[in-house]
Amino acid sequence: MPESDPVNNILARLPDEPGVYIMKDETGAIVYIGKAASLKKRVSSYFRNKELDVKTRVLVNVVKDVEYIVTDSEIEALILESSLIKKHKPKFNIQKKDDKRYPYIAVTLEEEYPRVIFTRKIKSNGTRYFGPYTDAKAARNTVSLINSIFKLRICTRDLPLKPNERPCMNFQINRCSGVCTGIINRAEYLDRVDNAVKFLEGGIEPVIKNLQEIMKRYAGGLRYERATEIRDMIFDIQKISESQKVLLPVGKDQDYIGVSKYGNEGIIILFEFRSGVLLGRKISVFDNAEYADAGEIISSFIPGYYESADIPQKIIIEERLPDRILLQKFLTDRSKQKVTILTPETADDRGIMGLVKKNIDLIAAERHAQRQNRDTLLGLEELQRVLGLESIPRAMECFDISNLQGTDAVASMVTFKDGYPDKSGYRRYKIRGYDSADDPGMIHEVVSRRIQHLLNEDLDLPDLLIIDGGTTQLARALEAARNFTSDLRIISIAKRYEEIYYDAGQEPLRLPESSPGLHIIQNIRDEAHRFAITFHRKLRDKKTTSSLLDRISIGARSKSILLNHFKSIDKIREASLEELQNVKGIGAKTSEKIYKYFH
Template sequence: MTDNKITNAQIEAQIKELPAQPGVYMMKDETGMIIYVGKAKSLRSRVRSYFRKNNQSYKTQLLVRYIYDFDYIITDTEVEAYILEANLIKKHQPKFNIRLKDDKTYPFIKVTKNLDFPRVFKTRLVKNDGAEYFGPFADVDAIYKTLDVIKDIFQLRSCKKEIIAGEPEAKPCLNYHINKCLGPCIGAVSKEDYHELIDQVMLFLSGRQEELKAEVEKMMENAAQERNYEKAARFRDALKAFAKLSESQKVMSDKNIDQDVVALVEGENDLACSQLLLVRNGRLIGQEYFILEGTEEENKAEMMGSFLQQYYEQAAGIPDELLLNTDLAYRKLIEERLAVLKGKKVKILQPQKGDKKKMLEMAERNAAQNLKKEDIRSKYEKQRTSGAVKKLAEILEIEKEPHHIEGFDISNIQGTDTVASMVVFKNGRPSKKDYRRFKINTVEGPDDFSSMKEVVERRYARLLREDKKLPDLILIDGGKGQLSAAYEVLELLGIDDLAIIGLAKKEEEIFKPGQSEAIIIPHHSPALQLLQRVRDEAHRFAVSYHRKLRSRRLTHSMLDEIPGVGETRRNALLQHFGSLAKIREAKIWQLKEVEGISSKTARKIFDYLRENMRAF
């Protein structure tokens, strides 16, 4: 690879061009990967400080060694830079930043209150779509338990269909008959009554059971006075459920405020834990914890600031008070941002005595315990990943440990829609942002060998053209035939020194080019288990892509058979509804809303899809 590290002269020239304005800067390594994201009140002075040799910490010195280039984004204010920094850290997970260890998105409970008959369900995607979100929650089981309680108490619908007030269907689903749903689809409950229940659900999710209890008691009395005894009985059962729920929730305060209690505890191996206790209306309703990486040489105030920055940019609810067990870096920025998110000022306290101090001590004890669990998990994960990588190099007798593995698989069913997948594992873990999928262009029919040749040639010819880093090991899903096909391409490209193997699934035999005897690794070996994870992930990724293409082809084919629906109308329908299933569920007036669909055509589509329902 060409050495493209910027020289001192280039650095100085680029820094001179930097504006003395707020913004975010991104340090990159030789591969172009972002390794550090920072915010600045003045981009010029902040970036320049990295290349001064005085007063640099060891971590900064190490970072500078890896910097090959940098980029930046100008913002109007320092607060905007603060927000953008949090989003970029979450997206890129730079190794020199303090970051939440879990790369997954945390689940929320979503209430689609903007619909005629709202739904309440779990989601991991927060949008600005008029819905209400509660969370995030680290404990998925807690979400399901909460949703179960909500369903039992309120008998809300669980179906995904669109239900319009005033347009009842002929038959309800089974849930209505077993008293698990109020039946909005058949008009058994009005839109107004249903929204009253949704308001109660949102009180419930906000932790305000006392307010909800008073509201439900009043509604039960009104229902009894109106002699609607069935409705009154439902409210009575809800009150019993609230009583049981309240018994399980620890009373933390007699104050009618929402508090987040955050305790940060440092551990070994450059890890720290932020423990979060969620106190709503004086009751502890839940807890979450987050492991922070990249904390070496960082003080606790910096760690706490980084955690709050990243957490509250994705959190759906902001408390009235934040109780912290440490000092706080960039306090003013965080206070300003929380005030914007909350709509009013949020108190940030560091209590030294009393009940609030006791809450923090409770959070600290939990954080210390969670760090112990993480240490055990990390040791096991190290054995599965870095330990497996090292052992694999020994078994395969390759000089370089395979920290970067690329795995390939071919997928077709009855010779149609042949596709290939490529997955990437780095340091023993999947790197999903580097996955690639391919449509096979030059091969007709079910020819896995030729298909493998095509995809391997396309992948590595491109890497060579673009002077990109090659993998340490290539894994082909298959035996000698697939391996020979792939290796033939590497020879033609002049990179036959690349380590490449085939893994045959039946006996889990490993083949290397030029060796007739298979390598057998014990089934309990972490090295074999790593290869199996790569192979299975490549297979999963290929099959899912194949199914998507096949489904799309069948969808297009079915829509093309409808009289009056050509390519333009077909595309308009799919763009409007998103899927064939949604088009089939649509009513005639909804079909007419699509551009280019007349009343006559809408009727044809409606009738055709219902006559051919079994085809789906």
Template sequence: MIARQLKALPDKPGVYLWKNAAGAILYVGKAKTLRSRVPSYFGPDAESTPERSALVRQIADLETIIVPNEAQALLLENNLIKEHKPRFNIRLTDDKSYPRVAVTVTEPFPRVLVVRRVNIPGARYFGPYTDVATLRQTLKIIRRIFTVRSCHWDLPHDAPNRPCLDYHIERCRAPCVGYQSEADYRRMIDDVLLFLEGKTVDVRTRLRERMHEASQRLDFERAAQLRDALKWLDQLEQPQTVELVGGGDADAIGLARDGDDACGVVLRVRAGRLIARDHRFLENVEHEAEGAVLAAFLMRCYLPLEARARHALLPFAPDDLDALQQVAPDSDWHVPQRGTFAKLAQLADQNARHLLDSLKIESFDIDERAADPVFALGRDLGLAAVPRSFVCIDISTNQGRDTVGSLVWFEAGRPKKAEYRRFRIRGAPQDDFAAVHEVVTRYLSRRISEAKPLPDLVVIDGGKGQLGAAGDAARALGQEKLPIVSLAKQEEEVFLPGRSDPLRLSRRSPSLKLLQRARDEAHRFAVSYSRKRRAQRTITSELLAIPGVGPNRRRVLLERFGSLAGVKTATPAEIAALPGFSTTLAERILERLNLRP
């Protein structure tokens, strides 16, 4: 059946829907030409990724929809994905819980509301606000500067007999009982809309004009209220975070991805000022191209946003850029290479990376609570015993000098710092494999001689070479049955003895996250020790190079002043007061130290 459908495909743009035997939609895609794109799923690349392989195995039916052009295909694909949420498409996290600010501009006396669904006819929406703190701050400012009514009366048809408390505390001018005209209230709502769009300069100008008008009418109470609103706006004005060339509006879009997850960010710049940040998380992107992920974020997250700027700054060109330009002809898409725009695009990327890292940390904590990562680690590595205790070893060097090794101990998935060990490498300092061999040999020999239990697992930071060196050291001590694995940083691959291909764990796997946590802790411990060794060597060499200062006097100086910097700031009298020091020697020490750059 599929074969017959493939032969009948037209050479036209359109959308295709892969379905399983039950009729459920598995994947929605678009094509510039259906005849060329759809059969490629059964070509040589059908097994290129695990997801593609799983999709092809479940395909039982095909549905195609022809459209006039590629831009229409892009729009239809986006609508169908939102409607059916196919399993194999890039997924967005659910945005139903993200609140928005709605201004009911079609009402005679509009209200400013917080809503979670776009279902008020004719309303202007701002958001969604993924940061609730930003939403609260925005509402607080609106209610402090503008006298927007908070009641739910259907004005002017349905109204109370007297003003509410908001009128008496000057938070509302009581349009409900006729104290404020519809025209005056509407001018205030126009200011609210400008404020929500980030055009605070225009708001200030309008408020100042109305303040002068009130003063000329001798309405000093109203003029005072507008003056206070201007003061609040002045307090809101911060130094320009991002200064655009010549000022203006722009949206900087950033993207970060890690494994199966991605984060897209939109930095909103209005009148040369960074005023807001929006972001969304995406899933199921591990085997998608960068351009496809960015295109999905732009179509499903950026284009639906209210009040987009004309200039959109992109980190790189997305897939289907020509179609995007047809879908959104009012947007100018740029990939800046230098200057302020490029810095702004980099800032958006940095925000995306920060948010994605935060998501990873949160998901790590959630996974730890949801499932015991220690048992998962034993299962994934195929160990005979659960690795309730394991160690991780890392080597750190500074251009071949101050080479050290570190060993951290994890018990029940958590660090046990009392068992941390560090090693000063005695052998070849520039041979990483020899350094791993030395650390494993010294550590296991010490544990065996002291009759202390060995860990259930040894993890090495490195690849096949480091794993082989550690295995040789263990076998030389008769510990060939001790489980040893290595974790390579670049692709986060786990190498096991006797296996030529690495083990690739899911980026969300509790096992991988536990190994990464141990690896990062071992690296931190090794780097801190290497830096300490370098600092000690530097201090020792500078002091011992001074005639008359030997190891004993160097020790006395450091014990008294704490560091080389402390010695440099001491006076000759303070140094001469130390046992074994004279005024002449003190002056020589300070002269030699202060001459050094």
């Protein structure tokens, strides 16, 4: 939106107060939401700053109106901004992907006899939540483990039981403490719940210490069965603690947050340490992050994540955050303890951040592979549809001809299986029947040879055969195929306009540049070309080398020995007389002849 009277009117009415600004397009749709210490200064900067990044320039051009909400402080503005972005999901804001899918572990503290459960819903009813977890299976396993160790109730029956009611199966198979039966009282049960909460917080040592005291009380009261049960709990927890492989040297509560951008996505990984033990990693992926810097992505992540997650005393990041002081105050106010956001200061911090970065790279590679697999499947399905194939072309072969001014003509054939190169099927052909640069004729020859080989060996024909070329090359390939079979589908792709010919004389098929099917055909065509060029270059170099050595009048055996030893004609040319004489199998006279020729 260029600076004009409407803009000046908008800017004129903005107060010099903290708050949230809401940008709208010409239809009234919300396109961006931001926070500011001064609404007037922040919003004005969009329209009066000439050095804007690409994303912001596009945003300014679509903004037609700006609304605002004044708050009492920047902290309130930060909280409100996060809430409004979640609600409206403006297209220019960085947004966390799939926020609703992540599960939590919940401790139902509002119940008289609390339970530890797996849930995807958050309610404001007194329940304590831990998470979010990116691995639902791991979250379920943790719930199962905690209930198994502390023998908490799993059922949802009203307690205590009525006189005529019997305890559930979990008690009978020793998976529940049986609080419903009165074997332990409510206070003892709540002790178990309290230890389960401490365990989830990462406080393993305090849990063990507390359980040891309870065990002594039971033993002192001659309740040996209960004491034995508590002892077994302690053993189980110690096993878990010993299995932890990533530890901080001092038992600290710290989160390590790393971020990287891959295309339009921002990927955040958080390592959660409690009492010095790594409890797990949390993964968050943000859309619309192409033009955002790393600090901006983390600043967007922190308020939303710690709205429900446990807040440690220290958060370690590598990036500089413009809002660091504001975010620290927000976290401190929320957790009722001092929270600091720091850059890595120690070797341990730097080592853990290195591990965080390594995990981000692996996650990015996984997401890229998943996206590539998805796009490949879409591409194969598209080719089936537009080419009228009976099934998706899982097996494809592509031919390319390479020659230099009509000499050293070679053909290459590459194979793709399910959209990816299958190098075990690559083949190279020296052209036998053509001495001049007759590409269509050469295509006819190699297609004939390939089909004849497959039929002779009783091998499957490909689902799709692709020729690098236009209608003339396609016509000769079809002619060759008709001599053997009518069951082979052949197309060609012309480089200039990336047109696909599927029947000689018909109009070519033009797929959009973004077409996943076109990308597959381009990939196999380019791979065939690369493979042909490599083979052609190798033959040409070998011919050049042999030609030079022929001029020296040395035998074929000597030529072979020299090439095996020096690898190239240039190395032979650069060799000293002594180096030539030291080659096993090359005599003194031959060495001197070679050296004199090149020097």
